[in-house]
Amino acid sequence: MYDARWRLTTLVLASALAGSLGLAACSPQTQANADTVSEAVPAARQLDGQGLAALDAALDQFAAVQARSGYVALIARDGVVQHIAEAGYADIEAERPMTADTLVRIASMTKPVTAVAVMQLVEDGALRLDQPLADIIPAFADARVAVSVMAGEDGQIETVAADRPVTIEHLLTHTSGIGYVFDYETDLGRLYLTRNVYEDREMTLEERINHLAGLPLYFQPGERWYYSWSNDILGRVVEVVSGQNLESYMQARIFQPLGMNETTFFPREEQRSQIATLYTHDESSAIQPVPASLDYAFGANVAAGGAGLFSTANDYFRFAQALANGGELEGVRILSGESVETMTQVHVGADRMPEQMNAGNLGFGYSLGVVYEGRGSSASGYPADFGWGGYFDTDFFVSPQTGVVALILAQEQPSATTPPQGARAIFRQLMPAVIAE
Numbered sequence: 001m002y003d004a005r006w007r008l009t010t011l012v013l014a015s016a017l018a019g020s021l022g023l024a025a026c027s028p029q030t031q032a033n034a035d036t037v038s039e040a041v042p043a044a045r046q047l048d049g050q051g052l053a054a055l056d057a058a059l060d061q062f063a064a065v066q067a068r069s070g071y072v073a074l075i076a077r078d079g080v081v082q083h084i085a086e087a088g089y090a091d092i093e094a095e096r097p098m099t100a101d102t103l104v105r106i107a108s109m110t111k112p113v114t115a116v117a118v119m120q121l122v123e124d125g126a127l128r129l130d131q132p133l134a135d136i137i138p139a140f141a142d143a144r145v146a147v148s149v150m151a152g153e154d155g156q157i158e159t160v161a162a163d164r165p166v167t168i169e170h171l172l173t174h175t176s177g178i179g180y181v182f183d184y185e186t187d188l189g190r191l192y193l194t195r196n197v198y199e200d201r202e203m204t205l206e207e208r209i210n211h212l213a214g215l216p217l218y219f220q221p222g223e224r225w226y227y228s229w230s231n232d233i234l235g236r237v238v239e240v241v242s243g244q245n246l247e248s249y250m251q252a253r254i255f256q257p258l259g260m261n262e263t264t265f266f267p268r269e270e271q272r273s274q275i276a277t278l279y280t281h282d283e284s285s286a287i288q289p290v291p292a293s294l295d296y297a298f299g300a301n302v303a304a305g306g307a308g309l310f311s312t313a314n315d316y317f318r319f320a321q322a323l324a325n326g327g328e329l330e331g332v333r334i335l336s337g338e339s340v341e342t343m344t345q346v347h348v349g350a351d352r353m354p355e356q357m358n359a360g361n362l363g364f365g366y367s368l369g370v371v372y373e374g375r376g377s378s379a380s381g382y383p384a385d386f387g388w389g390g391y392f393d394t395d396f397f398v399s400p401q402t403g404v405v406a407l408i409l410a411q412e413q414p415s416a417t418t419p420p421q422g423a424r425a426i427f428r429q430l431m432p433a434v435i436a437e
Helices: 005-014 049-064 107-123 168-172 187-193 205-213 230-242 246-258 269-274 313-324 337-343 423-434
Strands: 070-077 080-091 144-146 159-161 279-281 287-289 362-364 369-371 386-390 394-399 404-409
Touching: 049 070, 049 080, 049 423, 070 313, 070 423, 107 168, 107 230, 107 246, 107 313, 107 337, 107 386, 107 394, 168 230, 205 230, 230 246, 246 313, 313 394, 313 404, 394 423, 404 423
Parallel strands: none
Antiparallel strands: 070 080, 070 404, 144 159, 279 287, 362 369, 369 386, 386 394, 394 404
8 A cells, every 4th residue: 555655745835725715704605516616706716718628638638548537526616616627437337427516535534524623622711732642541651752764774763752742732743753654665664554543443543542652753852854743643632632433523523514515534324425535557558546554544443534535526615615714614713713713824944845846936824734935946835825635636715815715525535556647636737727826
């Protein structure tokens, strides 16, 4: 499953916000598809017709050559869905089309949802941003930091004591020092791979997180940004603090209030026919379905707060628009405007971000990439744009300056032969022409 992940990490991270764009105060249509998009709404500033045509043509072309099985893109402005592009298939063999109601694995687009759950508990007074993680999950007490990411002659990784505790804010900003599944080059990275939270199917979430807690940190907490298991740990934090499992908490506090009726960690039996098949490209570059045994999201038995959600374009748009509106949608508030503002500020800037992110003026807020003003060689949007993408080629972005909220979804597990015409890459190239100021 992981053969190509390290080579593709730059794409996953640097392009996750490559087209970041939208803030609004209006309420969106409750449901939309390519045939019901509003064509004339007085309050809406129109998107560029030629730009939209170019986007549609590109998605049709790349779906036709099976760069991806299919794509769906949804673009709104001032809270009104103005365009939906649907191309290719959710399932090629069954010729089931990809639509705005197709259920897909959104992978790391789960992370901002988990961050909202955490911020709700902060607002409730049940959690503090500066609270040590060990207060909630004792297994993280007495954390150690690796002196080197490579083992010594004795086969052990030398460590020193952490000079400060890992806090909730460290997890939200991915500055905790905790590792992830993308590092194949170092002994420490390989050690983290042996405790992969998504593959330990026989363990509870509590057991998986406690197992992870015994590993050395990559660096002292707060020192720099490093993509990590942080949101999976935060998912467990939500469970401990709220007394509910993560699925139940999110249904009650986020999904049901926002009308996200299809979004879940565990698709119901009646939803199975809506789920897109997960594809990859084999050694001959031919598109192939991923074997069920390797479809970890579909077969998960725990709610993974970092990557486990299934959602649709229509559903996730409602979450993104709520953030764009400062935490409110159609009269329902899930988070205060102040908390949303805190989430979407740059907390980790150029001094602590990787170079490939700095090139696009991409900083990090609370589980969201945020564009800042700078001189990056490939600036990736307007200042204050925010959003994030997912491993299976999904992405969303919100642009306060332009009033645009947009997302694009595909279903491709990266491999060494995965074509570059991905959902995020297409948005990076074509979205600027869509937005007519």
